[in-house]
Amino acid sequence: MTAPSDTPLDRHSLLWRWAGDMRIAFEGGAAGLMQTMHPAIGYGLIEHSNFFEDPVDRVFRSLPGILGTVYRADGATTGIAVRDYHRAIKGDMPDGLRYHALNPETYWWAHATFQRMVDRVATHWDTYKLTDADSEQLYREGCAWYGRYGVSDAPVPVDRAAFEAVFTHYCTEVLEPNPASDYLISFINRRAIPDMAASPYFPAPPGLNPVTDRLLPMRATRIALAPPMRLTIFGGLPEAVRDRFKIRWTRTDDRAYRTFRAGVRRAWPLVPWSWRWHEEARNGWNRA
Template sequence: MASTTVTGPLRDSLARMILTKVAGPDPQTERMRVHGTPGPRWFAPDRPIRRVHGDASMFAGGLRALLLQSLHPLAMAAVAAHSGYRGDPWGRLRRTSYFLAITTYGSIPDAEEAIAHVQAVHERVRGTSPDGVKYRASDPHLLKWVHLAEVDSFLAAHQRYGAQPLNALEQDQYVEDAALVAAKLGVVDPPTTVAELRELLKEYQPELRGTTQARQAARFMLVHPPVPFAARPAYGVLAAAAVGLLPWWTRLPLRLPYLPLAERTVVRAAGDGLTRTIRWALTSPTLAETGAEA
């Protein structure tokens, strides 16, 4: 009883701190908007996408996805010029989190509305990269790269740090689930199996390189993150876990270390501990009673 009395408020406080960063100042309202709106959903409760996107491993997976996506010069140019990731990083995180939540768990009309909004934003995002190449965010080729990087990252993080890693069939089903949303966004022929995902990632590799913008973004996310001083140690573990999930060939272009032994031991243990702590906080009974859990 004494232990519960001490840890209860700490658990709730940690959960609310995380949720306000991810879902905004009123996470309970956001949750009800996603889960409480009646109507059919794209994905049944037993589909793998719901297990993956609802797990605490998504924190490491999301950071890995951003780092991997930055290696495409045109995708990075668009992010640098239009996303406002430096001026409003938490706002960008909340928008991305809401999109993932509403398309995974929300009613179909709400999910379609979110997709239409993102498509409208993509239509306005266009410009020229520092080396003179024109880009537009609605380009199906760039959309596919962003999708591949996200799916590969979320799956990699879940398989290493998720509470219930997927078996081989479920991994293919996850890629298939994610393809439904990608196709509605405008991705042409998204992969529907892990084998297809891996092959498409290889096809993009010749286009990838570490630009100045990509390295600046990596430094911002990993070295100078916009987090309170007290949270820096935990964020450092998250950053190390995300980097440890990246393929070896991404390290040199982004000027990131490659320490396989440390990543398999110290980093993995620390990342697992942090993910378990986040999961513990976000499954607080108090938050469950109020409907504010993640």
């Protein structure tokens, strides 16, 4: 294990600085899509969830527990509860291989996409200049985060460089098109986004609920939000993944994506403090 169990996850940690930052909204879609691209996770979603009825709500339901594992005073207890929720998620894939959500390699991959989500918020959406030492610290803290789930640490790469190498291996050799990933890609390409405000877990910042409740049910709003959502999700994927899954990405898309990130970086200091954080992070900061 890279990070011992006593690696602090508190207000002094880099993980606290970015894991619950609401800019994860710009990276969480890519993380969720890469999870469905893992065959075991994809078939688990198909057979053990309402994925096809509402693929977005799964993310909103899962996020409080995942972030609670970082920010709650009883984070380790929360992590075990999150792990145990996955005990019954198992079955057979069409090729005859069995899958189980608690297979360490499978569970680690899901966590690795969240590690990368936090890394990208720090490096692409924030003005902070992450040093090599910061990057290693953020990775060690991510390992401590994973450790709170109580799943075998056998697949955990030893350091940041090893993590990047293993992550690339998964992207080029392990991820495969499957019904869940195919459906989600087509879902992202729809003309309008779903009415996300209908979810009781939709993480709207305080004070914005009346606005989202009024605007998101409107089809015109959901049509207007579809292009930027598609841009951030597909833009957040590694190039190798876009190629492997035949996701169209042009130079114009790339320029628009970089311009959008730069705009968010410049504007973020103007956002009210309480609006910058997911509820779990906000509660953690207030407690600290």
